[in-house]
Amino acid sequence: MTAFALHLRRSLLRFVAPVLAIAGGALVWSTAHPQVATQADIANGVGSTIAVLAPVLAGFAAWDALRERRHGGGPILDVAARPASRDLLARLGVAECAAAFVFTTVVVVAYVRVSGLGLAGTPMWANLLVPLLVLGLSAAIGILAAGTMRHWSAVIVAALPPAAVYAGALLMRGAGLAQSLNPFGNRAGGDFLDSNPPFFLGQALFLAGLLVLVVGLVLFGSRQDRWRGMVVSICAVGVAVSGAWTVDAQHQRWGIPVTDAANRLVEASSEDGGLVLAILPQYQAVQDELLTRWIRAQDLLSETPAAFERLEQLTDSHPEQAESAEPLRALYLNPASPTVATDSVLESLIDLHSPSCAQSRTFETTLVELWIAGTGAERRAQLMPEHADALARLRALDDHAARDWLANRFDRFVSCQISLDDFPPAS
Numbered sequence: 145m146t147a148f149a150l151h152l153r154r155s156l157l158r159f160v161a162p163v164l165a166i167a168g169g170a171l172v173w174s175t176a177h178p179q180v181a182t183q184a185d186i187a188n189g190v191g192s193t194i195a196v197l198a199p200v201l202a203g204f205a206a207w208d209a210l211r212e213r214r215h216g217g218g219p220i221l222d223v224a225a226r227p228a229s230r231d232l233l234a235r236l237g238v239a240e241c242a243a244a245f246v247f248t249t250v251v252v253v254a255y256v257r258v259s260g261l262g263l264a265g266t267p268m269w270a271n272l273l274v275p276l277l278v279l280g281l282s283a284a285i286g287i288l289a290a291g292t293m294r295h296w297s298a299v300i301v302a303a304l305p306p307a308a309v310y311a312g313a314l315l316m317r318g319a320g321l322a323q324s325l326n327p328f329g330n331r332a333g334g335d336f337l338d339s340n341p342p343f344f345l346g347q348a349l350f351l352a353g354l355l356v357l358v359v360g361l362v363l364f365g366s367r368q369d370r371w372r373g374m375v376v377s378i379c380a381v382g383v384a385v386s387g388a389w390t391v392d393a394q395h396q397r398w399g400i401p402v403t404d405a406a407n408r409l410v411e412a413s414s415e416d417g418g419l420v421l422a423i424l425p426q427y428q429a430v431q432d433e434l435l436t437r438w439i440r441a442q443d444l445l446s447e448t449p450a451a452f453e454r455l456e457q458l459t460d461s462h463p464e465q466a467e468s469a470e471p472l473r474a475l476y477l478n479p480a481s482p483t484v485a486t487d488s489v490l491e492s493l494i495d496l497h498s499p500s501c502a503q504s505r506t507f508e509t510t511l512v513e514l515w516i517a518g519t520g521a522e523r524r525a526q527l528m529p530e531h532a533d534a535l536a537r538l539r540a541l542d543d544h545a546a547r548d549w550l551a552n553r554f555d556r557f558v559s560c561q562i563s564l565d566d567f568p569p570a571s
Contacts, residue, residue, distance in 0.1 A: 207290075
């Protein structure tokens with residue numbers, strides 16, 4: 145039986161890896177976008193999940209590598225004829241298999257989770273390679289710490305580097321090469337920001353270099369393999385430097401702003417052709433609900449200066465607010481929202497309000513927005529009984545009366561001055 149097969153047979157990671165895989169699968173499942181799915185979302189979800197699992201795997205890898213010493217076999221290992229580096233390399237191979245298993249499970253679960261949402265885009269292999277190497281490097285750090293320290297404290301030491309790097313990504317802000325090389329600090333892109341593959345390939349090269357460097361250090365720790373360790377370490381440094389240079393050559397840009405959004409849009413039209421929504425392809429999964437919500441909003445606003453026939457999703461930033469309302473033109477869609485269509489109406493209505501709303505805005509104005517957005521828009525709002533009653537009275541109006549009510553109070557709505565007195569009286 146080979147050393148690898150022996151360690152695999154006796155490794156604690158045989159039991160730890162499935163547990164981590166289940167935990168990672170549950171995490172990536174729970175954080176997936178509920179209504180819209182893109183390849184960028186997959187890469188982001190996998191990366192965020194691996195960031196949580198990496199310190200845990202590093203600690204368990206160190207604990208597993210200390211198995212014989214915990215069981216009193218340290219003196220035997222110290223005088224064994226077989227170089228200690230070969231033993232550690234076998235353990236490293238087992239740890240890397242565990243890392244690959246956990247990563248593969250997380251990726252598969254991420255794809256299964258969004259399988260019914262109409263996944264948009266092409267697979268981002270460079271982006272997915274980064275978390276795989278992060279997990280592999282974390283496991284290797286655990287093995288190296290155990291081989292160097294030969295004490296249970298190696299478990300804590302092994303978990304610290306990936307945990308510290310993750311904390312740095314959460315707490316540190318700004319640019320610079322060090323921040324750009326942080327594998328937890330960058331994302332795959334978004335609706336109006338494309339991923340930059342060379343940047344992530346550079347990150348992958350840098351991480352691969354560090355992983356090979358760990359192998360070189362393990363070899364260097366044994367007298368018989370010292371020269372091999374030197375050669376491997378020198379090559380590893382070269383790979384890591386080339387990765388850092390690649391990232392720096394991209395000017396630390398992990399994303400590229402989309403400049404041709406208009407060419408990517410697809411149109412969704414109402415049956416009578418009176419309303420056209422131009423949306424990015426990934427939102428076609430919710431286009432029917434979008435049309436339903438916006439047909440209602442179009443009808444209610446048809447007798448106001450905000451009347452519209454076409455809305456386009458060209459940006460996720462609102463323009464500066466004007467003193468007077470203009471026809472709605474922009475459609476804002478949030479892929480992370482559990483109610484993409486409802487929130488799109490609420491977001492677009494922001495463009496109608498005047499600058500004075502920033503200083504003075506009544507809650508009753510929000511009620512009108514919820515009314516325009518349609519049934520169910522108030523589910524996440526905390527309504528007092530009088531507000532719930534006022535909203536119900538608005539919804540009780542017939543189509544003609546509803547249009548007249550909004551047209552007659554549109555200026556007050558634009559200036560955010562709607563009050564309870566403006567609502568239809570109780571019958």
